[in-house]
Amino acid sequence: MIRHGLSARTLLLLAIGLAVMIALPLVVKSSFAIDIFIRILLFSFIGTAWNLMGGYAKQLSLGHAAYFGLGAYTSTILQIDFSVSPWIGMIAGGIVAMLASLPIGWLCFRLRGPYFTIATIATAQALMLIFLKFRDFAWGAEGTTIPNLGNAPLMMQFESKAAYYYVVLGLLVVGLAITSIIERSWMGYYLVAIGEDEDAAEAIGVNAPRIKRDIYMISSFLTALAGTFYTQYIYFIDPATAFSFNISIEAALVSIVGGIGTLWGPVIGTVLLETTSTLLQSWLGSSIGGVQLTVYSLILMAVILWRPTGLIGLITEAWQRYAKRKPARA
Amino acid sequence: MWETVAQAVINGLLIGGIYALVSIGVTLIFGVVKIVNFAQGEFVMIGMYISFFLANQFGLDPLLSLFVTMPALFVIGVLVQHFLIRRVLGPNDMPQIFLTFALSLLLLNLALMLFTANYRTVHTSYSDEAFHLGGLYIPEAKLIAFGVAMLLSGALWVFLHTTDLGKAMRAAAQNRDVAMLMGINPNRVFCVALGIALALAGAAGSLLMPFYSAYPFVGQVFVLMAFVAVVLGTLGNVMGALIASLMMGIAESLGIQYVGADSGLIVVFAMLLLTLAFKPTGLGGKAR
Numbered sequence: 082m083i084r085h086g087l088s089a090r091t092l093l094l095l096a097i098g099l100a101v102m103i104a105l106p107l108v109v110k111s112s113f114a115i116d117i118f119i120r121i122l123l124f125s126f127i128g129t130a131w132n133l134m135g136g137y138a139k140q141l142s143l144g145h146a147a148y149f150g151l152g153a154y155t156s157t158i159l160q161i162d163f164s165v166s167p168w169i170g171m172i173a174g175g176i177v178a179m180l181a182s183l184p185i186g187w188l189c190f191r192l193r194g195p196y197f198t199i200a201t202i203a204t205a206q207a208l209m210l211i212f213l214k215f216r217d218f219a220w221g222a223e224g225t226t227i228p229n230l231g232n233a234p235l236m237m238q239f240e241s242k243a244a245y246y247y248v249v250l251g252l253l254v255v256g257l258a259i260t261s262i263i264e265r266s267w268m269g270y271y272l273v274a275i276g277e278d279e280d281a282a283e284a285i286g287v288n289a290p291r292i293k294r295d296i297y298m299i300s301s302f303l304t305a306l307a308g309t310f311y312t313q314y315i316y317f318i319d320p321a322t323a324f325s326f327n328i329s330i331e332a333a334l335v336s337i338v339g340g341i342g343t344l345w346g347p348v349i350g351t352v353l354l355e356t357t358s359t360l361l362q363s364w365l366g367s368s369i370g371g372v373q374l375t376v377y378s379l380i381l382m383a384v385i386l387w388r389p390t391g392l393i394g395l396i397t398e399a400w401q402r403y404a405k406r407k408p409a410r411a
Numbered sequence: 412m413w414e415t416v417a418q419a420v421i422n423g424l425l426i427g428g429i430y431a432l433v434s435i436g437v438t439l440i441f442g443v444v445k446i447v448n449f450a451q452g453e454f455v456m457i458g459m460y461i462s463f464f465l466a467n468q469f470g471l472d473p474l475l476s477l478f479v480t481m482p483a484l485f486v487i488g489v490l491v492q493h494f495l496i497r498r499v500l501g502p503n504d505m506p507q508i509f510l511t512f513a514l515s516l517l518l519l520n521l522a523l524m525l526f527t528a529n530y531r532t533v534h535t536s537y538s539d540e541a542f543h544l545g546g547l548y549i550p551e552a553k554l555i556a557f558g559v560a561m562l563l564s565g566a567l568w569v570f571l572h573t574t575d576l577g578k579a580m581r582a583a584a585q586n587r588d589v590a591m592l593m594g595i596n597p598n599r600v601f602c603v604a605l606g607i608a609l610a611l612a613g614a615a616g617s618l619l620m621p622f623y624s625a626y627p628f629v630g631q632v633f634v635l636m637a638f639v640a641v642v643l644g645t646l647g648n649v650m651g652a653l654i655a656s657l658m659m660g661i662a663e664s665l666g667i668q669y670v671g672a673d674s675g676l677i678v679v680f681a682m683l684l685l686t687l688a689f690k691p692t693g694l695g696g697k698a699r
Contacts, residue, residue: 143512188684191687198508202635203680204684371520374519378517378520379517382513382514386495
C-alpha cells in the first residue's frame, strides 16, 4: 500500500505530540530533567540521521562520529577565528561533512557488510588522529572552550536550557520530516531495495552507487548539525569528545534497538536507552565506569537474538494481535 | 643509520608476531563461519587478565599460563558459537555485525566495572633481559612471544592441511554448501573454528603479559591492527593474514621511528585506506 499524503488522524496525532513537546519545558522546570530531554532529542536526531543510510539502505556505518566532529569543528573554527555565527557555521559544517562523505564513501563503499563497517570506524578514528596531531590548526588534544557571551541567541548561546531544548527539538522535527519524505519517495524504495539485496536491486536497474552516495551525503549533513549543536550546548570542544566512538555507537544502537529502517525507531530506541541510563546513574551513581555501556550492550544483544525488528516490531505485533482479536469481540 | 632502520624492523617484526595470532583468528572465523568477530580483541584482553591473576595470585609465569588461557578460551569460543553466533547465521548482515559488536562492548565494559581502568603489569625475571647482536637490541620476552606465536601459527597450518577436521574446515571455508553435502557437520566445524581462533587470542594475551600492560581497552589496539591485516592479506586467508601482520608490525614501527611516537596508528589507518582505494581484494588479490 503506497500512501502519498498523511491521513487526517496521523496529522492530528502529530500535532498533539508536537504541542506536548513544545509545552514540556513550560511545565517541567528542573534543569536536570531538561538536560535529559535534550540528550534524548539529540540522540534521537543523530539516530534518525544514521537510520537514513544505516537503517533503510542497511549500510551499517560505525563512523558517523566523523561527521559529528567535522560539524562541531567547522562551526567552532568559524566562530572563534572568524566570528561567524554558529547558525551559519552549522550549515557550513553540514556542507563540509557532505563534501567529506564523498571521498570517504568512495573508499568505504568498495567493501560490503562487516568490512564496510570496519572501514567507517577507521575513517572516523583517522580524522580524530588528524585533529589530535595538528595543534596549530585546531587546538590539538587540549581542545578549547567556546567563549561565553551570556544570552546571545544570534550566536546560538542561551541563558535558559529551554532554548537549547527548542533548537534540538527543531532539528529532530527536520530530521523526521526528511526521513518521512524520503520514505515515501522513489529514493526510499531504492534504499530499501539496496538494503534487502544490493545485487538484485542493481539487476533491476537501481543505480546503487549513486543512491548510496546521495543518502550518505544527506545523513552526513544532518549528523554534522548535531555536532555544532552539542558543542554550543557544552561550550567545549576537543577531538576525543567531537570524534568520540561512543557517538558512532549510540547512533547505530538507538536505531537498532528501536527498530532499524523505521521512521520512529531511533526515537523509541533513544527514549528506552537514555531512560535506562538515567535510572542506572541515579541508582548506582556515575562513579562506576562501564555500567551504562554494559547495560546498552545487553539490551542490544537481547534485541538481536529475540526481536531483530526492534521495539517497533514488538509494538506493531502486539497491536496486530489486538486488532485481530477485536472483530471477534464486536 | 642502517642500525636504526634494522632496530625498528626488528621491533616491528616481534610485535607483528602477536598481531598475527589475533588476525589469524579473525581470518579463520571469517573464512569458515563467514562472520567478522568484532570481539576478538576482547578475548586477547581476557587472556591477559587470566595470565595476570594467575601470576599475581599463584606466581605462575605468564608463559606457563598459556596452558590455562588457551584451553579456557577454546571452551569460551565453542560456547560463543553454540549459544550466540549459531542463532544469527543467515543472509542478514545486521545481526551478525552487531551481535559480536555487542559482545565486544559487553566484555570491555564488564572488565571496566570489575577491574577498573588501571594498568596491570607482571614483572618476570626475563622482562628486562635482552640479547645484543652487534648494535642491535632484542628484548627476550618479545623474542619468546614471537617464537611461540610463529610456532602456534605453524601448528595451525599443519592442522588445517593434514588432519581430517582441518581439511573439513578448509572445505567449509571454500564452499560451505558442497562441504555440507559431503557430510561435514557445519556447527561442529564452526565450533572448532571459533575455539581455535579464541585460543589463539588467549595465547596472544599470555605472551603479551611479560612486556605489556593489561587494561580493559587493550584489545582495541590489537583488533584494529588485525582487521587491517586481514583485509591486506585477503579475507579468509591464514597465510595472507600472517604475512600482512608482520608487515603491519614493521610499518607501524617505522612510522613511530620516522614520523613520530604517536603516529603508529596513523600509518596503520593510512595503510588500510590505501589498500581499500587501490586493492580492495587484498594483496593476494583475486576478486571474490
